[in-house]
Amino acid sequence: MIINNREVGLFYSVGAHCAYSEYLIKHPEDSVSSAVIQKALLMNKAWLEARKRAGDTDLPKPLTRDEIYQLPMVVLNELADEVAAQEKRDSEVTVETAEPKGKNAKSAAQE
Numbered sequence: 001m002i003i004n005n006r007e008v009g010l011f012y013s014v015g016a017h018c019a020y021s022e023y024l025i026k027h028p029e030d031s032v033s034s035a036v037i038q039k040a041l042l043m044n045k046a047w048l049e050a051r052k053r054a055g056d057t058d059l060p061k062p063l064t065r066d067e068i069y070q071l072p073m074v075v076l077n078e079l080a081d082e083v084a085a086q087e088k089r090d091s092e093v094t095v096e097t098a099e100p101k102g103k104n105a106k107s108a109a110q111e
Contacts, residue, residue: 001078001079001082003063003067003071003075003079004067006060006061007060008044008060008063009044009047009048009051010040010043010044010046010047010082010083010086011043011046011047011050011086011090012043012046012086012087012089012090012091013043013046013049013050013090015046015049016039016042016043016045016046019042020038020039020042023035023038023042033076036076036079036080036083037065037068037076037079039083039087040063040068040079040080040082040083041062041063041064041065041068043083043086043087044062044063045062048060048062
């Protein structure tokens with residue numbers, strides 16, 4: 001997602017999940033919008049950390065709460081959609097299967 005002319009990536013890592021859970025426990029009175037903003041900030045931090053670990057040295061600056069507060073509401077809605085979509089992508093379970101081998105492999109593959 002592009003915010004203020006720079007790429008703002010998101011990654012729902014285990015660390016981001018744990019930090020967000022802790023945030024919710026410590027701030028039960030926060031609004032849904034504040035929680036979405038916090039999750040976006042944590043996911044952006046996780047994305048930057050993952051890119052840094054991968055050896056990327058040309059990283060954009062992290063997203064900030066103050067920066068988000070200055071955006072039009074429509075951008076917060078788009079950010080919330082991006083957060084939800086990325087969380088889903090990073091939480092999906094995938095299973096790889098191999099073709100069966102052996103005498104009955106053809107019939108087993110058809111089942």
